[in-house]
Amino acid sequence: MKYETSQKEQKIKILEKNKQLSDAKNQRNFWLITGLIILFILFAIIYFLAHNRQKLRNKQKEIETEQKLLRLQMNPHFIFNAIFAIQNFIYENDTEKSSLYLSNFAKLMRLILESSRKNLITFQDELKIIEYYIQFQQLRRENSFDYKINISENIDTENTLVPPMLVQPFIENAIEHGFEDNIENALLKINFNLKNNYIFVSIEDNGKGIKKANKKSKHQSLATEITEERLSIILKTKNKENNIKIIDLQMIDKTKKGTIISFKIPFIEEF
Amino acid sequence: MIKAVVIDDEQKTHNIVGEIIEKEFQDIKIVASAKNVTKGIQIIQKHLPDIVFLDVQMPDGTGFDLLKKINYHNFKLIFITAHEENALQAIKFSAIDFILKPINIIDFTNSVIEAIKEIKQDNEHIKIKTFLNNIENSSEKSRKIVLKTTENIYIVNIKDIIRCESENNYTIFFLNDNRKILISKTLKEYSELLERYNFIRIHRSHLINLNYIERFEKKDSGLVYMKDKSKVPVSFRKKSLLLDSFEKFLNP
Numbered sequence: 001m002k003y004e005t006s007q008k009e010q011k012i013k014i015l016e017k018n019k020q021l022s023d024a025k026n027q028r029n030f031w032l033i034t035g036l037i038i039l040f041i042l043f044a045i046i047y048f049l050a051h052n053r054q055k056l057r058n059k060q061k062e063i064e065t066e067q068k069l070l071r072l073q074m075n076p077h078f079i080f081n082a083i084f085a086i087q088n089f090i091y092e093n094d095t096e097k098s099s100l101y102l103s104n105f106a107k108l109m110r111l112i113l114e115s116s117r118k119n120l121i122t123f124q125d126e127l128k129i130i131e132y133y134i135q136f137q138q139l140r141r142e143n144s145f146d147y148k149i150n151i152s153e154n155i156d157t158e159n160t161l162v163p164p165m166l167v168q169p170f171i172e173n174a175i176e177h178g179f180e181d182n183i184e185n186a187l188l189k190i191n192f193n194l195k196n197n198y199i200f201v202s203i204e205d206n207g208k209g210i211k212k213a214n215k216k217s218k219h220q221s222l223a224t225e226i227t228e229e230r231l232s233i234i235l236k237t238k239n240k241e242n243n244i245k246i247i248d249l250q251m252i253d254k255t256k257k258g259t260i261i262s263f264k265i266p267f268i269e270e271f
Numbered sequence: 272m273i274k275a276v277v278i279d280d281e282q283k284t285h286n287i288v289g290e291i292i293e294k295e296f297q298d299i300k301i302v303a304s305a306k307n308v309t310k311g312i313q314i315i316q317k318h319l320p321d322i323v324f325l326d327v328q329m330p331d332g333t334g335f336d337l338l339k340k341i342n343y344h345n346f347k348l349i350f351i352t353a354h355e356e357n358a359l360q361a362i363k364f365s366a367i368d369f370i371l372k373p374i375n376i377i378d379f380t381n382s383v384i385e386a387i388k389e390i391k392q393d394n395e396h397i398k399i400k401t402f403l404n405n406i407e408n409s410s411e412k413s414r415k416i417v418l419k420t421t422e423n424i425y426i427v428n429i430k431d432i433i434r435c436e437s438e439n440n441y442t443i444f445f446l447n448d449n450r451k452i453l454i455s456k457t458l459k460e461y462s463e464l465l466e467r468y469n470f471i472r473i474h475r476s477h478l479i480n481l482n483y484i485e486r487f488e489k490k491d492s493g494l495v496y497m498k499d500k501s502k503v504p505v506s507f508r509k510k511s512l513l514l515d516s517f518e519k520f521l522n523p
Binding site: 096104107158269270 | 287371372373374375376377378459474475506508509
């Protein structure tokens with residue numbers, strides 16, 4: 001009987017001990033879980049803050065690039081060249097030409113100012129700027145060059161959105177530097193090709209080639225640099241040097257002359 | 272002979288307009304010119320011109336003040352302006368013509384050719400009246416827009432437009448009195464004008480007035496039921512924009 005009681009007591013003791021143990025275990029588990037939760041919340045907060053900061057930093061970078069872009073568009077070289085050309089027409093007493101030239105210049109400026117406020121514009125509007133710009137340059141250079149714009153048929157220009165003024169700096173380079181010394185049958189070709197959800201852009205001229213032209217100009221590299229920066233934001237790539245391919249045609253084929261610039265932009269539809 | 276007057280405080284405008292008119296339009300005669308609002312009112316009342324070239328900013332007031340102060344509005348009005356964005360907005364709403372400075376000879380010539388055609392239609396005073404209404408009433412409720420077809424000119428309260436639909440290069444207006452008006456301008460132009468009045472382009476071919484949404488069906492890319500029982504599809508890329516705008520519209 002006594003044995004039984006002591007056995008029972010022992011059992012109770014064991015049970016109690018077990019309970020204590022499991023209580024301790026529970027308590028441990030509780031603290032472990034609480035700790036984990038706290039840790040998790042902490043991580044979440046840190047991640048959130050870091051993410052936000054990164055977002056802010058990206059935003060700031062975007063703004064900075066935009067400002068640079070604005071400065072690039074307002075390339076003083078281009079503006080003063082235009083004004084100088086008007087002065088030239090005035091000296092030649094060509095009222096009509098100076099007037100036409102001037103109002104075209106104003107139209108182009110309006111388009112550029114309007115579009116540079118936006119992140120994306122319709123491809124149609126971008127093409128308008130490009131054509132105005134080229135025609136304006138033709139007028140200035142008295143049609144010393146021709147141009148061709150090819151757009152692949154699968155691009156619906158009204159419904160496609162592109163970052164404004166990405167192509168213009170390269171067109172400017174081709175005309176100002178590639179065609180610097182009046183070249184015969186000078187031809188500027190601009191291609192837009194839609195493939196795998198990217199628009200592949202190329203600007204090709206048959207001018208003197210970038211290796212020769214590059215020695216003189218600083219604007220050229222600035223344009224490339226800023227466009228590289230813009231493209232790395234748009235394409236979300238880290239290595240911005242790979243965004244633009246620049247090829248001097250003479251380096252590939254001795255019989256050829258000129259430069260090809262190519263890059264890609266994401267294909268974005270408005271509706 | 273078509274009688275024209277030029278009202279602008281800058282001598283340059285007088286020179287350029289005068290020269291182009293003289294060269295290109297033998298049947299137009301500039302009968303008088305003025306460099307401020309006061310003198311402008313006098314010459315309009317004296318000559319009753321067919322065409323008025325009018326500047327926006329002048330030293331003693333604006334071209335709008337001038338229009339307010341005269342009763343005679345039966346002329347074809349062409350604004351000449353450099354940049355004033357707000358002014359341009361009001362001008363576009365009334366379908367009044369405008370030329371930007373510096374004057375482009377091609378644009379100018381086209382405007383004047385159009386003006387000569389329209390002189391005979393005798394409806395310019397309607398546009399000017401609408402224009403004056405719009406700049407005087409700042410309240411959005413009374414804003415009006417001029418819709419011009421080849422035969423008619425409609426003045427429509429913006430709040431009465433339920434939606435617009437594009438058809439090639441035309442836009443169809445659906446009004447709350449069941450009228451449909453077909454205008455030969457693109458939907459893009461109207462969506463740029465109307466976006467500030469609770470209109471939103473939810474689809475490539477549809478611009479809707481948020482005031483007339485009855486129900487929004489969220490499934491798939493979405494379908495909007497308008498109060499006139501029409502159903503308008505939502506482009507899948509515009510769904511979140513519509514939801515955001517609707518939210519803002521309900522809780523401004």
